[in-house]
Amino acid sequence: MRITERAHLAVRTAVKPGEEVVDATAGNGHDTVFLAKLVGAGGRVFAFDIQEEALAATRANLDAAGVPSERVSLIRESHVGLGDHVINPVAAVMFNLGYLPGGDHQICTRCEETVIALESAWAVIRAKGILTVACYRGHPGGQEESSAVLRAAQKLALRGAVMDTYGLEGSEAGPFLVVLRKD
Secondary structure, X not given: OOHHHHHHHHHHOOOOOOOEEEEOOOOXXXXXXXXXXXXXXXXXXXXXXXXXXXXXXXXXXXXXXXXXXXXXXXXXXXXXXXXXXXXXXXXXXXEEOOEOOOOOOOOEOOHHHHHHHHHHHHHHEEXXXXXXXXXXXXXXXXXXXXXXXXXXXXXXXXXXXXXXXEOOOOOXXXXXXXXXXXX
């Protein structure tokens, strides 16, 4: 099973219709569409990306999926600003790190910002909520960012998060998933 599919399975266990959720790295919008369908008509998705191209692709995928625009707030900003936009407790926050597939590979998530964003995300997740982080080690900076994510997740586990990982035992350059649940 791909790590993105595993992330979706994990998020389904925590999110109920009508809740608020976050796609911290909108990219082409696949997680945004998934989350928008999951929360339904009464829910809300906050989707972040620094690239206008990514937000346009996300909007196109939302439109193609028949998701009303008022259900999703597309925010052109780094995931590091998540805490400035998300006020209410959310059921889930999803990160899919790296670069925009089909986009400029020089524009990608950065280790320092991602660690800050993980802390901000954890602060807004409600009890029994979930945080998923898809990490990609095979691009420049990916190893460093992935290691930083693991360190940050382990610190959250020491503070009570329930942590699971998937795919770590694979290739050293392969992707893996971190799942954190808040009790």
